[in-house]
Amino acid sequence: QVQLVQSGGEMKKPGASVKVSCRASGYTFTNHGISWVRQAPGQGLEWVGWISTNIGNTNYGQKFQGRVTMTTDTSTTTAYMELRDLRSDDTAVYYCARVALAVAETDYWGQGTLVTVSS
Amino acid sequence: QSVLTQPPSASGTPGQGVTISCSGSSSNIGVNYAFWYQQLPGAAPRLLVNTRNERPSGVPDRFSGSKSGTSASLAISGLRPEDEADYYCAVWDDILRGVQFGGGTKLTVL
Numbered sequence: 749q750v751q752l753v754q755s756g757g758e759m760k761k762p763g764a765s766v767k768v769s770c771r772a773s774g775y776t777f778t779n780h781g782i783s784w785v786r787q788a789p790g791q792g793l794e795w796v797g798w799i800s801t802n803i804g805n806t807n808y809g810q811k812f813q814g815r816v817t818m819t820t821d822t823s824t825t826t827a828y829m830e831l832r833d834l835r836s837d838d839t840a841v842y843y844c845a846r847v848a849l850a851v852a853e854t855d856y857w858g859q860g861t862l863v864t865v866s867s
Numbered sequence: 868q869s870v871l872t873q874p875p876s877a878s879g880t881p882g883q884g885v886t887i888s889c890s891g892s893s894s895n896i897g898v899n900y901a902f903w904y905q906q907l908p909g910a911a912p913r914l915l916v917n918t919r920n921e922r923p924s925g926v927p928d929r930f931s932g933s934k935s936g937t938s939a940s941l942a943i944s945g946l947r948p949e950d951e952a953d954y955y956c957a958v959w960d961d962i963l964r965g966v967q968f969g970g971g972t973k974l975t976v977l
Contacts, residue, residue, distance in 0.1 A: 850902075
């Protein structure tokens, strides 16, 4: 069965970087892109960006351009999202999700990774 | 501030039907498929249906999606207590070049 398993929660100080991993299994990794979505405490969903797992093309949300980098390792079927220069308002649960066909269509989700930014 | 507008709340009683709207523009819903997600408390979102009323396997046909112009709708018939959740619309925006989510609608089953 399709599974996306994310790395554990992180506690970071303002200005630091965080790298969240998302290991995929149960399907051909390079047949589907990976999208990243975050959710601040008590808030709605916010799209961070996505990566095409076969050719590595990326598309980042305007708010995150310059601060985020998404990569993949096809040998381990793992996707990564690195967010730099963290601020307190980056505190959120970060989800990875498998892109079905359209980028806005994500059919399997990871369990989420809580990133807490606090001094 | 989201470019997609959803009502913050909706409610219904068991067995009733409810419709949640998502208002967008000509650069998103007007030209692209929109998708609806359900998020139960403490869980990851789940893909429900798109605006062509296509559902992943396992999603009951009580959930239906549609579009009219630049607005999308999610209709839920035969409400059940387990439908109490947050619902989000999502669509690609051709001008912003990214996925936009609506602000979410909290559905209460009274």
